[in-house]
Amino acid sequence: MQENLINLSYLISAVLFIIGLKMMNSPKTARRGNFYSAFGMLIAICAALFEKGVVSYQFIIIGLVIGSAIGAFLAATxxxxxxxxxxxxxxxxxxxxxxxxxxxxxxxxxxxxxxxxxxxxxxxxxxxxxxxxxxxxxxxxxxxxxxxxxxxxxxxxxxxxxxxxxxxxxxxxxxxxxxxxxxxxxxxxxxxxxxxxxxxxxxxxxxxxxxxxxxxxxxxxxxxxxxxxxxxxxxxxxxxxxxxxxxxxxxxxxxxxxxxxxxxxxxxxxVEAGSADKRQVTVQGYTPDDAVVVLESASLVIIVPGYGMAVAQAQNNTRELADLLEKKGAVVKYAIHPVAGRMPGHMNILLAEANVPYEKLYEMNDINSEFERADVALVIGANDVTNPAAKNNSKSPIYGMPILEVEKAKTVIFLKRSMAPGFAGIENELFLLPKTMMLFGDAKDTVVKLVNLLK
Amino acid sequence: MTFGEILIAVYIFVLAVFVGFEVISKVPPTLHTPLMSGSNAISGITVVGALIASGKNDMNLTTILGCLAIVFATINVVGGYAVTDRMLKMFKKK
Known part of the structure; x- marks a missing residue:
């Protein structure tokens, strides 16, 4: 009898795990789903305590208390x-x-x-x-x-x-x-x-x-x-x-x-870093004032955030910039490349933390057709994921990688720390296009400057 | 375990893999990080095995290892669920 009840409880927790994962299919239900899943785990743990071999509880309690404390501490900090x-x-x-x-x-x-x-x-x-x-x-x-x-x-x-x-x-x-x-x-x-x-x-x-x-x-x-x-x-x-x-x-x-x-x-x-093309190119740098002129008249701005933005801690300033642009009547969208962060969906979390509503974040396949209509593609701390070499240079180490097609936008504003190549160690030909404005410097500083100028 | 019992376990495993693929492939990329930390927490289900191992009456190698396993699995479970909740809380509409 007891054994049957225990097994029934395990079944219930397995069902709760599946329902919890299923509710992850939308940000609206995801939090509740996570709760269901955690509840399922609680049921499984309680059921295990009634297994017939389990007669002594002191080790169990010690283990559970220590583990919970460490886990809660890690999660909170x-x-x-x-x-x-x-x-x-x-x-x-x-x-x-x-x-x-x-x-x-x-x-x-x-x-x-x-x-x-x-x-x-x-x-x-x-x-x-x-x-x-x-x-x-x-x-x-x-x-x-x-x-x-x-x-x-x-x-x-x-x-x-x-x-x-x-x-x-x-x-x-x-x-x-x-x-x-x-x-x-x-x-x-x-x-x-x-x-x-x-x-x-x-x-x-x-x-x-x-x-x-x-x-x-x-x-x-x-x-x-x-x-x-x-x-x-x-x-x-x-x-x-x-x-x-x-x-x-x-x-x-x-x-x-x-x-x-x-x-x-x-x-x-x-292997690839050593064989990178080391030709000397001079790229014209622009000032934030030049960029603001373009941004002020834009009606569709697509922001392309990369991990460099997170490293510079510029998420909140970027959101502020987007808010200002929206106040001036522009539509602002975020284009998220699948490898934009350091794990799947990482960039979405970083932007959510800066209070960017999730409806404004677009996946690569959904946003690529919109770059043609965009007045400005604002690239902050991203590089390789925008490099057209992935499409047209079969010798490039990133050839064949799907990219965000920022080169189709009317103007590309590129915030970059220096001319150093990206992770893959390759030049980005976007920097040389006449419609590209390079803004050199720390991403956070540059975004703050843009925000102040727009105000 | 008889061969029949093993076969039932394998049945359940195979079907669960299919359910997993079906459910997970519908999760949007926006939620992939919480999905990873959340499924991570679920993988702490090993805690059930650890509980069974450490609940034996006499203190020996099995109970000590079981107790250690409980600590690590609980970090996995509590940390995983708590951090997932922390992330999902941030997802807001306009």
């Missing part, structure tokens, strides 16, 4: 620009928790493990450990603790393959001899190391894809733990998260026109 690191770190913790569950289960069943037990426990541990150490490395790269440059060294691929080989062979051996603690430890340890070494050669610019992929892995690790414990709730939710991570990974790869293999094993940034 994290800056919106640090969101990729936060998600990366949380992914890692999820992965580590799954690994620990796997090891605990191994210790509990030792030495009488069936083939099924060994296979599922090893899957949980291997996926979970790679998720954890990979996420921590990605966190380090995003936070600047580890160099954002792709780190490469001789025999890198051979070494990674060797580790993979050790994990596979060790696992096969353990299926036949599950009581061998030494091999078990070796597999656990090598999995942790492999996670670090797989992420090290990936450049900082590609971390969004890595975080998405690790998000998927953390789901898969939970799913594997579900197979270990024969818990359907874990299997369902793990599969949902796994699917979500994979979808986002695909979206990111498509937005950069790169295959997943290329992101994971390409060490892209390192």
């Amino acid at each position: 994290v800056k919106m620009t640090q969101m990729p690191q936060m998600v990366g770190l949380l992914n890692g913790y999820g992965g580590l928790a799954s690994t620990l569950v796997g090891i605990a289960e191994y210790a509990r069943l030792y030495p009488n493990l069936s083939i099924y037990d060994t296979v599922t426990i090893l899957s949980t541990i291997i996926i979970g450990a790679i998720t954890f150490s990979g996420s921590v490395t990605a966190y380090g790269k995003l936070e600047g603790i580890v160099s954002g440059q792709p780190i490469t060294y001789p025999l890198q691929k051979t070494l990674n393959l060797l580790q993979f080989f050790v994990i596979v062979c060790g696992s096969i051996f353990l299926v036949l001899h599950p009581e061998n603690c030494i091999w078990f430890s070796v597999v656990v340890l090598v999995s942790f190391i492999l996670g670090i070494l797989l992420v090290l050669p990936i450049g900082g610019a590609d971390m969004p894809v890595v975080v998405c992929l690790l998000n998927s892995y953390s789901g898969m690790a939970g799913c594997a733990a579900g197979f270990v414990l024969s818990n359907y709730c874990l299997i369902i939710t793990g599969a949902l998260v796994g699917a979500s991570g994979i979808i986002l990974t695909q979206i990111m790869c498509k937005a950069m026109n790169r295959s997943m293999t290329n992101v994971m094993f390409g060490a892209f940034g390192k």
Whole structure:
């Protein structure tokens, strides 16, 4: 009877998770959806407390209190620009928790493990450990603790393959001899190391894809733990998260026109930066006064924000500029490229924080046809995502990447710190067009100047 | 686990993957960051496994590892949901 009630509760929480995710399809319902999902988690946790093996509560209470305090603290203090690191770190913790569950289960069943037990426990541990150490490395790269440059060294691929080989062979051996603690430890340890070494050669610019992929892995690790414990709730939710991570990974790869293999094993940034075209060009700089003249007479202004805007902390000033332009009768829209921030949808969050209404944010495919009608395309802290070379220069490293077609606007106002090329290390021919006005300097300073002049 | 029971688990897994793809692909790009942190929180469901592992009566390696797992999974759950709520609160209409 009790067992049936517990299983029924798990079913209810799984349904709540799915409904919660479904309500994420609109900003209007998303917050309530998140609440439903959290409620589902509460039900699952309560149900687990009534499982028949659970008789002692002191460790549980200690764990729950410490975890909740740390989690609440992290969530309340994290800056919106640090969101990729936060998600990366949380992914890692999820992965580590799954690994620990796997090891605990191994210790509990030792030495009488069936083939099924060994296979599922090893899957949980291997996926979970790679998720954890990979996420921590990605966190380090995003936070600047580890160099954002792709780190490469001789025999890198051979070494990674060797580790993979050790994990596979060790696992096969353990299926036949599950009581061998030494091999078990070796597999656990090598999995942790492999996670670090797989992420090290990936450049900082590609971390969004890595975080998405690790998000998927953390789901898969939970799913594997579900197979270990024969818990359907874990299997369902793990599969949902796994699917979500994979979808986002695909979206990111498509937005950069790169295959997943290329992101994971390409060490892209390192090779291309050296071969960049270093010809000398002189670009005429304009002053904010010149730009204001154009902005004042504009009836449709499309703002193209990039991560440079967030780095300069110019979101609020940009919104102020947009408000002023709207007061003067202009229509202002924001064009958001899928890789505008450091993770999918990151730019939307940064703008939402600056009180930009979400209806004014347009996706690339929806806004590209509107640039023709736009009087001004105002590019703030973005570069590669506007570079026409992606369309017309087959030699360019970003060739084939979908871009925001700002070159179709009547005037392009480009706010840029200096003439340094963007992430991909390539020149942007937009700078040379007669209709482009380059405003050099810190994005925030320039936007403030524009705001003051417009007032 | 008998073969039949394993098969049922696999059934559920496969169907859940399809549901996941169906539901997630309808989420607009504007909400992709909250989607990631929210689904991240859901992946903290491992806490259920951790609870079962650490609730045993006697203190041994299993309960200690289970307790550690609870800490990390709870950070994942509480942090994930709280930060998602913080972000979604910011989404406003005109």
